[in-house]
Amino acid sequence: MRPAGRDAEGRVPATPSIEELRTIAREIRRLVLTSVHHAGAGHLGGPLSAADMLAALYFHFLRLDPARPDWPDRDHFILSKGHSAIGLYATLALRGYVPVDELRTFDAIGSRLQGHPDMTATPGVDMSTGSLGQGLSPGVGMAIGAKLKGASFRTWVMLGDGEMQEGQVWEALEVAARYRLDNLIAVIDHNRLPQYTWPDFGQRGREFPVQNLAGKCAAFGWRVLACDGHDMDAIVRTFDGATRPDGRPTAVIAHTVKGKGVSFMEGAFAWHAKPLDDEALTRALEEIDAQTGLSAPPAGASR
């Protein structure tokens, strides 16, 4: 059986339909759950919140060739929220970079699939991440480098809204705007929950690591787009807009739900990272499999 989304030649896939992308996202979620269950450790909330966007990126937007992970003209992708590594690995496996079976080695000693993305270990990983707030800067370097080389590839960076608290991100936003990096796209997974969150400061509540992300990114000179990060139609439309350059770097603020797809994980910071026992895995997979693919917009998402 060839992995979903790949054409018979196994190279650049026929562009899948929206419905196929939804199926791929569901498959990513399944693999995240089964891999974390098998490893006995790992992050769940972040990978589940990013799954739909990873599906759209790797099966629709990124120009790449799994047979040549180092192809210089490939679109580059950096998972700045590196703790969501298993989401990326599941996607890379479905896309043909590593065997799907290899996901069972996630976090095992000697594995190519390290706890956080390691560009020296995994084919298809363009930058090592895991210390939050660091991924956008190498993305800026890749985007500057593409311009210096006259290369046409784009660089995509996925960030968590929690890691937007790191000062380095704002350094990178500033420099990216100054260099007019219209070949750089930051996707912000705005699930409003980091790991432990803030104490309840009343008005601000426990969540929302950084207030007014859209306004702040715009003030730093970025074009800002927003979408529901679980609505595949909206993701494809918005990412498509992001690839039409207007002289500025683009931030896509994707409104998401942490733990999306598994009711008892959704919006629950306790499921940020937690081993998954047999019973919880069974319940979670039942829920994923029951989904029709038509995902509801997250509660409170501004459209």
Added chain:
Amino acid sequence: MTVPTMIAQREVFGRTLVELADADPRLLVLDGDLANSTKADIFAEAHPDRFLAMGIAEQNMAGVAAGLATLGFVPWISTFAAFAVKRDLDQVRVVIAQPSLNVKIAGAYSGLLTGFTGKTHQSVEDIAVMRAMPNMVVLAPADGPETHAAMVAAHAHGGPVYLRLARDPSPRIFDDGLAFVIGRGIVLREGRDIAIISTGVHTARAAEACDLLAADGLRPYHLHLPTIKPLDEDAVVRAAERTGAVLVTEEHTVIGGLGGAVAEALGQRRPTLLRLHGIRDVFGESGPNDAILAKYGLTPRHIAEEARLLLGQPRP
């Protein structure tokens, strides 16, 4: 006695960047808003299109360099050593050292002589920090010609390099065109009574100390180690075997720097009477160079005195 020619490493740094870039289109320079101090401005004028201003944002600068390196560029990060090493330490660790990317980190204004700027701008622990970092090569050339040669070698090396440079003119020790081999020490003086081991521009002070000792009828051996990592352990062991007493002296804290590296090597390969001389686990302060060197005990006279103290110790 002839007066030595004085050369500032930073001038050589700027000129050598231009020379390297002329020969290699992969070279880029990233500057943390200090080009007119570090002399990266010489490069900025020669190659404006390959000079990337990164502003006062060192963490981002390190990350941008990493991204560029993945595309096959050879980025040179240029800022003060104090900031190049510590302000972006986690970035250097995660996106440069861990993936072993081909990024050169040039730390200008290392040590205590930073031009009246005091402890915030001095760098007394950079060798210790960078030496502890897997995959990182650590270089500290002694003078202008060796800075040029070290930069050529650093550029040719395929992985991350930290280059420790000084601000002010220091005495020429080497001739132009010397060969620089990463990981190889240089014996500057043969002798049997005591070995003095030094690095960086401080080597010139150690050489003067050797003259003082020789004037007293002693025969010091002087080993200069412009590569702190990978350490030339064989050269260190040889120095110990020749003399039976080793004094390490450096413009760096006595903890974890060249002295630490030599102690690790000798402790394991050839336990030897050893004395570590340098900045004594304190931060510095601002002041004229002479006054700083005198107060922190780093003049040739201080080094010679340390040597005599060591020689006065009973040998095991």
